[in-house]
Amino acid sequence: MRILKKSVVCIIFNAAFYGLITNTVLAWSSGPPAYRTGASGDNGTCNADGCHNSYSLDSGSAIFSIKPPTAYTAGKAVKIKVAFSNSSGKKHGFEMTALDADGNRVGTFKKIGNTTQVISPGDAARELDKADKDKYIEQSTKGVKKKSWVFKWTPPVSATDPIKFYAAGCEADGKGTAGDDYVYTTTAEISASTP
Numbered sequence: 001m002r003i004l005k006k007s008v009v010c011i012i013f014n015a016a017f018y019g020l021i022t023n024t025v026l027a028w029s030s031g032p033p034a035y036r037t038g039a040s041g042d043n044g045t046c047n048a049d050g051c052h053n054s055y056s057l058d059s060g061s062a063i064f065s066i067k068p069p070t071a072y073t074a075g076k077a078v079k080i081k082v083a084f085s086n087s088s089g090k091k092h093g094f095e096m097t098a099l100d101a102d103g104n105r106v107g108t109f110k111k112i113g114n115t116t117q118v119i120s121p122g123d124a125a126r127e128l129d130k131a132d133k134d135k136y137i138e139q140s141t142k143g144v145k146k147k148s149w150v151f152k153w154t155p156p157v158s159a160t161d162p163i164k165f166y167a168a169g170c171e172a173d174g175k176g177t178a179g180d181d182y183v184y185t186t187t188a189e190i191s192a193s194t195p
């Protein structure tokens, strides 16, 4: 009888521990999988089947925007802001990439502080190809508490203008599930400044 009791306790403990690990390690609120910005060549957005698809894309009432500078100088880093306004969401997230006019992913992203993270090819859960290192930025675990994020983007030395930023954003109810959250997409263009 005592052995049975022990093994039952052991099973319950392992199940709880496994549940905790899984939730902690694979929580998409800590940053979504790569290729979900809605850009051509990506796998759609956060609004995919089995994800945040309770409502149709861009059907929410919040404003989701990208604020880049008016122009860029090749190789010189600029600051970009992604923001939700008019939002009643409890948690928020986003993912962004940049394509040139030929559809190439261009430039490199760099976080400022700890509310965003650049997706790394080494991060198995997010499945980013090595070739796309530094080409995708998203909210971090700390970042879901924010409604706006500022980070850096360094333009390439040469690209076919205009360069277009693509972002998908999630206005979430904070219930820790993918349900009842609104997903938005937005874009913004930038070209090299003429000397």
Ligand code: HEM
Binding pocket: 026, 027, 028, 029, 030, 032, 033, 036, 037, 045, 046, 047, 048, 050, 051, 052, 091, 092, 093, 094, 095, 144, 168, 169, 170, 172, 173, 174, 175, 176, 177, 178, 181
């Ligand atoms: C750019 C795309 C995405 C963004 C910005 C995003 C953002 C978020 C946010 C803010 C939460 C917290 C929700 C809450 O507490 O109410 C969350 C949770 C969640 N997301 Fe996403 N998500 C994205 C894509 C995805 C995709 C593609 C999937 C499915 C493969 C997914 C599955 C989940 C799940 C299962 C949860 C609940 C548990 C957890 O925190 O992981 N998400 N996501």
